Amino acid sequence: MELLTPGLGLIFWTVLIFLLLVFLLGKFAWKPIMTMLNERERFIEDSLSKAEIARQEMALLTNENEQLLKEARAERDRILKEAKELKDQIVNDAKGIAKSEGAKMIEKAKKEIDDQKNAALAEVKNQVATLSIEIAEKVLRKQFQDGDKQDALVSELLKEIKLN
Amino acid sequence: MILSKDCLKKITSIILFSAFFFSYSPSFAQTFELDSVSEEAHILPPAEQEHALTAQNAGHADKEKFNAGEMILEHIGDAHEWHILTLGDHHVTVPLPVILLNDGKLDVFMSGGFHHGEQDVTTKNGNTYRLNHKGKIESVDGASFYDFSITKNVLTLFVSAIILLFLFIGIANSYIKNKNKAPNGMQAVVEPFVIFIRDEVAKPAIGAKYNRYMPFLLTIFFFIWINNMLGLIPIIPFGANLTGNIAVTMTLAMFTFIISLVVSNKNYWAHILAPDIPKSLYILLVPIEILGVFLKPFVLTLRLFANMTAGHIIPLAFISLIFIFAEMSPMAGYGVSVISVGLSVFMKVLELLVCFLQAYVFTLLSAMYIGMATEEHSHDAHEHH
Numbered sequence: 040m041e042l043l044t045p046g047l048g049l050i051f052w053t054v055l056i057f058l059l060l061v062f063l064l065g066k067f068a069w070k071p072i073m074t075m076l077n078e079r080e081r082f083i084e085d086s087l088s089k090a091e092i093a094r095q096e097m098a099l100l101t102n103e104n105e106q107l108l109k110e111a112r113a114e115r116d117r118i119l120k121e122a123k124e125l126k127d128q129i130v131n132d133a134k135g136i137a138k139s140e141g142a143k144m145i146e147k148a149k150k151e152i153d154d155q156k157n158a159a160l161a162e163v164k165n166q167v168a169t170l171s172i173e174i175a176e177k178v179l180r181k182q183f184q185d186g187d188k189q190d191a192l193v194s195e196l197l198k199e200i201k202l203n
Numbered sequence: 204m205i206l207s208k209d210c211l212k213k214i215t216s217i218i219l220f221s222a223f224f225f226s227y228s229p230s231f232a233q234t235f236e237l238d239s240v241s242e243e244a245h246i247l248p249p250a251e252q253e254h255a256l257t258a259q260n261a262g263h264a265d266k267e268k269f270n271a272g273e274m275i276l277e278h279i280g281d282a283h284e285w286h287i288l289t290l291g292d293h294h295v296t297v298p299l300p301v302i303l304l305n306d307g308k309l310d311v312f313m314s315g316g317f318h319h320g321e322q323d324v325t326t327k328n329g330n331t332y333r334l335n336h337k338g339k340i341e342s343v344d345g346a347s348f349y350d351f352s353i354t355k356n357v358l359t360l361f362v363s364a365i366i367l368l369f370l371f372i373g374i375a376n377s378y379i380k381n382k383n384k385a386p387n388g389m390q391a392v393v394e395p396f397v398i399f400i401r402d403e404v405a406k407p408a409i410g411a412k413y414n415r416y417m418p419f420l421l422t423i424f425f426f427i428w429i430n431n432m433l434g435l436i437p438i439i440p441f442g443a444n445l446t447g448n449i450a451v452t453m454t455l456a457m458f459t460f461i462i463s464l465v466v467s468n469k470n471y472w473a474h475i476l477a478p479d480i481p482k483s484l485y486i487l488l489v490p491i492e493i494l495g496v497f498l499k500p501f502v503l504t505l506r507l508f509a510n511m512t513a514g515h516i517i518p519l520a521f522i523s524l525i526f527i528f529a530e531m532s533p534m535a536g537y538g539v540s541v542i543s544v545g546l547s548v549f550m551k552v553l554e555l556l557v558c559f560l561q562a563y564v565f566t567l568l569s570a571m572y573i574g575m576a577t578e579e580h581s582h583d584a585h586e587h588h
Contacts, residue, residue: 040339045450046281046300048351051358054453056364065418068371072397073417075378082383092343093440 204337210254210581267531279444279515282338282353283314287439294319297439301340305348306328306329314352316547356451359443363430371425380464400424409577410569416573419462423455424566435551446561447511449504456503461570463499467576499572503565514554518547 183189228332277286298315303326310326317324322332323343331343342348353361369387377390385392405413405420433441445451475492478485482511521543 041280042276045448045453047349047450048354049281049356049450050454051450052353052357052360053451056360057422057426057454057458060364060367061422063368064371064422068368068375069418071375072371072378073414075375075382075402076394076397076401078392081385103578152400159340202318 211449231535254407265309269523269526271520271527274523275519277338278519279447280338280510281356281443281448282321282332283317283340283352283354285355285439285467299355300353301332302351302353303330303332303340303348304351305342308577310348335507355443356438356445356448359430359433359445360451362440363445366433367425367429370429378585379467396424397421402572404563404567408567410574412577413570416462416570420570422570423458424562427455427507427565428559428562431562432555435512435554435558444512444515447508447513447515449508449511452507452511452514453500453504455507455565456500459503460500462569463572463576468579471576472576499568507561507565510557514550514557514558518550518554521547521550 183192220522247434283301284299287295288295289295296315297317298313299314301310301314301324303310305328308328308401310328310330310332312326312333314334316322317332317334320336320338320373325329325331330346330348333343340350340352371393374390377386377388379386381390385391401413401417404424405417409416427446430446434446436442453510459483475496476489478488478492480488485542525540525543528539
């Protein structure tokens with residue numbers, strides 16, 4: 040069978056060409072291709088691990104930021120609290136001052152009122168005294184229209200002065 | 204007596220190997236069947252002669268009757284001239300160089316000198332050759348010589364080698380240019396296959412030292428694949444049945460065989476000559492194991508040869524049907540042509556897959572044979588059976 044008998048010439052050329060191909064392709068094609076493939080794979084792996092590290096660093100940074108934020112919040116709360124205390128104190132102080140001032144003013148007002156009242160009372164007393172003297176004058180004038188009675192009274196008064 | 208697990212695995216592996224081989228024998232048988240078909244075509248004298256007569260009446264006295272077997276064998280075989288077509292009795296061929304080594308002297312001339320076998324050629328060295336009816340060159344005086352001619356297949360071999368070199372050195376350059384970047388163009392087309400050979404073939408089969416064999420495995424894979432594919436293109440200088448030629452497949456298998464022998468270690472031979480089984484079984488298993496060593500390249504040779512040859516024969520056989528039927532009646536020829544063309548196209552599409560598959564199988568088995576030969580721990584070797 041002709042198909043099954045290998046031809047010597049073709050074997051020779053196949054060996055030659057195939058060896059040449061293995062040599063040339065091995066040197067100029069497979070070597071750079073395999074090297075570049077491996078290098079690229081390593082590059083991708085490196086990049087991925089670098090990205091992972093960057094991600095971890097980011098996470099760390101985020102953590103720090105959170106910490107800072109927390110601290111800032113606490114600080115703010117503290118400041119607010121202090122401010123509130125200060126405010127309360129100020130308000131309380133103000134209240135005390137206002138109270139004492141008020142009390143003073145009331146005192147003053149009371150004194151004024153008393154003074155005024157005393158003055159008024161004194162005037163009323165004067166008025167009453169004046170009025171009483173006028174009334175007494177009128178009453179006495181009426182009683183002492185006749186001379187007898189005037190003489191009796193004078194004598195009586197004289198008696199009294201004597202007694203004094 | 205209890206057969207060890209190891210021993211059972213050996214027997215299974217042998218059965219598997221033979222199954223692998225014989226599973227391809229149907230396509231192999233096709234080759235022979237076609238010859239008988241062609242002989243049957245001879246034994247149809249009444250219709251044929253009638254046709255010949257009508258042909259003569261029509262003025263085509265020289266028209267030979269169609270012989271499918273001859274046509275197919277001519278297409279799948281090697282030749283000293285590249286036959287393109289025949290117009291009437293005029294053959295349109297491309298002559299190819301003939302290189303003969305006769306008695307230590309080279310006889311070089313163009314095959315056109317034979318005028319398709321009608322004339323003898325006498326060289327400067329005084330040797331006279333003729334082209335016999337099988338397309339083989341023979342010496343008129345019966346002297347033996349070696350034929351290193353650039354035949355159809357050798358020309359295809361050159362062309363495919365040039366294509367491979369241009370393609371892959373170009374790709375290698377784009378790898379250097381696109382360092383650490385995504386592949387583009389042909390680089391992107393080829394890369395998956397290179398990675399596939401590396402990760403799915405070489406690494407699992409050979410193990411840690413796979414890198415050493417990558418140039419061989421990649422070359423053999425792309426050589427077979429590209430040549431399988433070129434065989435599908437029916438335009439000169441493609442379409443030759445190079446990977447379906449037993450000389451080529453045998454040579455490739457020999458490379459695998461020689462490499463696996465050269466790199467084989469102690470474990471491999473211990474595994475074959477002194478396996479871990481009862482001594483009484485040696486008489487049975489050691490010869491089988493030794494046979495297995497030689498069976499491996501043999502199986503590689505035949506599998507690729509039979510598959511690619513069958514792949515070339517089947518579409519040709521479908522096309523032949525058109526002419527066989529056309530000789531009976533032209534209308535039958537037209538009718539059959541529709542089916543034949545459809546089936547041929549289907550087969551060619553199927554061949555696209557087979558082309559890749561055979562290249563892959565050859566490479567995988569080569570890698571496995573190398574892997575078996577270089578295995579370090581003998582008890583791990585069984586995993587590959």
